[in-house]
Amino acid sequence: MEVSANTPAIVTGGASGLGLATARALAAKGAKVAIFDLKEDEGAKMAEELGGTFCKVNVTSDEEVDAAFAKAREAHGQERILVNCAGIGNAIKTASRDKQTGEIRHFPLSAFEFVIQVNLIGTFRCIAKSAAGMMTLDPLSEDGDRGAIINTASVAAEDGQMGQAAYSASKGGVVGMTLPIARDLMREGIRVNTILPGIFDTPLMNAAPPQVKEALAASVPFPKRLGNPEEYAKLAMCMIETGYFNGEDVRLDGAIRMAPR
Numbered sequence: 001m002e003v004s005a006n007t008p009a010i011v012t013g014g015a016s017g018l019g020l021a022t023a024r025a026l027a028a029k030g031a032k033v034a035i036f037d038l039k040e041d042e043g044a045k046m047a048e049e050l051g052g053t054f055c056k057v058n059v060t061s062d063e064e065v066d067a068a069f070a071k072a073r074e075a076h077g078q079e080r081i082l083v084n085c086a087g088i089g090n091a092i093k094t095a096s097r098d099k100q101t102g103e104i105r106h107f108p109l110s111a112f113e114f115v116i117q118v119n120l121i122g123t124f125r126c127i128a129k130s131a132a133g134m135m136t137l138d139p140l141s142e143d144g145d146r147g148a149i150i151n152t153a154s155v156a157a158e159d160g161q162m163g164q165a166a167y168s169a170s171k172g173g174v175v176g177m178t179l180p181i182a183r184d185l186m187r188e189g190i191r192v193n194t195i196l197p198g199i200f201d202t203p204l205m206n207a208a209p210p211q212v213k214e215a216l217a218a219s220v221p222f223p224k225r226l227g228n229p230e231e232y233a234k235l236a237m238c239m240i241e242t243g244y245f246n247g248e249d250v251r252l253d254g255a256i257r258m259a260p261r
């Protein structure tokens with residue numbers, strides 16, 4: 001599907017990092033981008049810069065997601081592109097022993113559930129509602145192409161580190177549902193693909209001290225650096241614009257395989 005002038009697109013988590021880079025790449029091709037994000041100030045500023053629309057939304061809320069889709073569609077028309085980048089993580093061991101006191105504790109279930117709610121169920125919520133909207137559109141090509149959906153998992157879906165049980169489960173869920181969703185939507189001309197990023201240089205990583213970032217960069221086989229958000233955006237655009245790309249989960253990671261910790 002060609003991304004052309006005025007193609008309506010939605011990017012969740014579009015106020016920052018990988019989502020923002022993708023929103024920029026879409027806008028550079030003339031797409032009308034709606035940014036769905038929690039971050040009101042950054043999101044509104046970026047949407048204005050890109051000539052798009054900001055929708056303040058928490059992807060865990062059915063009502064907020066419905067309201068955001070309604071606002072975006074009112075402003076730009078029914079979207080043909082959805083890119084899911086909203087996501088969070090935490091680092092807690094399944095069960096652990098305090099080195100000083102010997103106290104034993106386990107992963108709080110509420111913290112586990114929160115990550116699943118945002119990364120897995122939030123992604124599915126946006127996919128389902130967007131696909132239902134795309135099904136009302138006329139096909140664009142002889143193939144019957146109506147729209148394209150991109151999801152963001154993580155290499156942690158396949159090689160999760162210590163403390164990543166919730167994060168890996170959420171991203172493994174995103175990887176696992178890609179093919180069945182692509183199959184659910186095949187008769188409707190809606191394609192679904194997922195990117196598994198390695199370690200990318202985004203605001204999420206800025207929290208890490210420089211020496212940690214350097215060590216992470218050195219751990220990448222080639223090229224020995226963190227990924228640029230623009231490289232993620234390039235792959236997302238390729239998946240959107242290549243009609244034969246469907247039902248795939250693709251690592252984008254400089255050949256890294258994460259160590260246990």
Ligand SMILES: NC(=O)c1ccc[n+]([C@@H]2O[C@H](COP(=O)([O-])OP(=O)(O)OC[C@H]3O[C@@H](n4cnc5c(N)ncnc54)[C@H](O)[C@@H]3O)[C@@H](O)[C@H]2O)c1
Binds near residue numbers: 017019036058153
């Ligand atoms: N940066 C990396 O190295 C890396 C690696 C693998 C996977 N990922 C995944 O890529 C995605 C984007 O990450 P990023 O590095 O760009 O992070 P980021 O923090 O820069 O951007 C994530 C955006 O999602 C938004 N968001 C978070 N929770 C939300 C919610 N409940 N509702 C709506 N918006 C919400 C945040 O406000 C933020 O703007 C995430 O799903 C992350 O898990 C990132």
